Amino acid sequence: MDNASSVKEFILLGLSENQGLQKIYSVLFLAFYLITVAGNLLIVVTVISSQGLNSPMYFFLCSLSFVDICYSSTTAPKMIAGLLGGSKSISFVGCMAQLFGFHFFGCAEIFLLTAMAYDRYVAICRPLHYAALMSGRTCGLMVLGSWLGAFFHSTLQLLLTICLPFCGPNKINHYFCDVHPLLRLACADTRAVGAAEVVNGGLITLSAFAILVSSYVVILVSLKGQTAAGWHKALSTCGSHITVVILFFGPCTFIYIRPSSNLAEDKAVAVFYSIITPMLNPLIYTLRNQEVKSAMRKLWSRKVGSQNAKVQHHSHVSKRSEKIEHLWL
Template sequence: MDLCYTSTVVPRLIRDLGAARKNISYNNCMTQLFTAHLLAGVEIFILVSMALDRYVAIVKPLHYMVIMNRQRCSMLIFMAWGVGFWHSVALLLVVLNLPFCGPNQIDHYICDVKPLLKLVCKDIHVVNILMIANSGMVVVAVFLVLVASYILILYNLRTCSSLGRRKALSTCSSHVMVVILFFVPCIYIYVLPAGSENKDKEISVFYTVIAPMLNPLIYTLRNMEMRIAMWKVWSKMAHSKFR
């Protein structure tokens, strides 16, 4: 999902950085809007599924194989795609019905809903509310659910031994880092209305480029065998360099 999501943004961004004319057709713009929100929505609900997985593994370890069976995991992935699809369709339908006029210049590196709303030649007060309800409130609600899940995990860890607490927290640490990198910038972007003067372009880089780039590294470094293998490779490289 990280690879697919960032592929909707980064190739176009690299192309625009080296191009004299940074233009995009209307159809391509709408396609990027739909695809980016679809894949971001799926990513968000996969993170929720991962939080559920960690909650069950830590709080109810003896029932883990029964609760998190293959059928339930498949259902969670199917739900993530379904919710992401309806979110992006609803957003696209709102944008397609808006009248655009004036200078068709998007002050952003991606065709997102907020920079597009600034080009609309009518009152966007109602549309702003719909946008915040569709994107902002959903992101905030999901983030609060994730925070609540980790509060419950910490509450249940109070009776565990110090070794058990360390193992449980190390299991959750990578997921917490990914959630913070992705959700905090998203909340900043989508809770504020389109007319606000803010650092949208700079903040968007965190969840469109930096977070997907760091996620594989964050998850990989959790694995002890992977850390040992990487250390061996780096040691051989350093040894051959200074030999």
């Protein structure tokens, strides 16, 4: 920390220094961020408000949507502010907080996706034991374990980075504070720290990905001999989850299981898992899920009905007031 005190703030260079591109990016990513927050918040409200969506799958989906809101909010607002002409500087403490938050929520998403894969495995391969294996207590412990695992991962990433000496250059060639671009600015040999960062991030990513792939291989093998209707039902149940896993784990694996050699490449790939995937998750899960769409329609009908009832009540009260006033006159 004493060594790091010589650098009080960093400058985020962003995605591009071209003014024209910055204006286009600002509009585009502002729209992406608003869709992400609105879409994921809608899923959270729908699952919490609907009694029919009380299965473990929707409990995990609600948790995932909450994580996506927090995950995108660690990077997108600062990036959009910089693109709109705001300050591109970030304090040293703010930079470390952003790094911690990004890895915390990103790792929580990895663990939640793994828990969702296990849920689908039990639902398809062991349906008779589903209620016992996926009880409310078990699901709660799995989500708690996801948060705790993410906390340990992000704390290690933070400690490895914050102990480095930053004594000179302070321009980060990225749109948020991450490990690889910060290693480039350290005034020390960072090969050992870089290797530790890769092992830490890569081990979690590859382990989770191996578990996910194994679970879906087992699911496909278990479907051998099933009817076409059985295949269709299983694939429709797992299709959304597989799509999200590919979109999230593909770019993450590319970034975190190898030493960074090209930051321009890293920035472009990071856009997918930090901004685009959290935006697509609500669309993927709702467009393919009739229960969620039905619950949303009921929620909307209830809201409209409640508003109409309020209008009718106010109209009735107004008419009674007019009658009373007329009698007094």
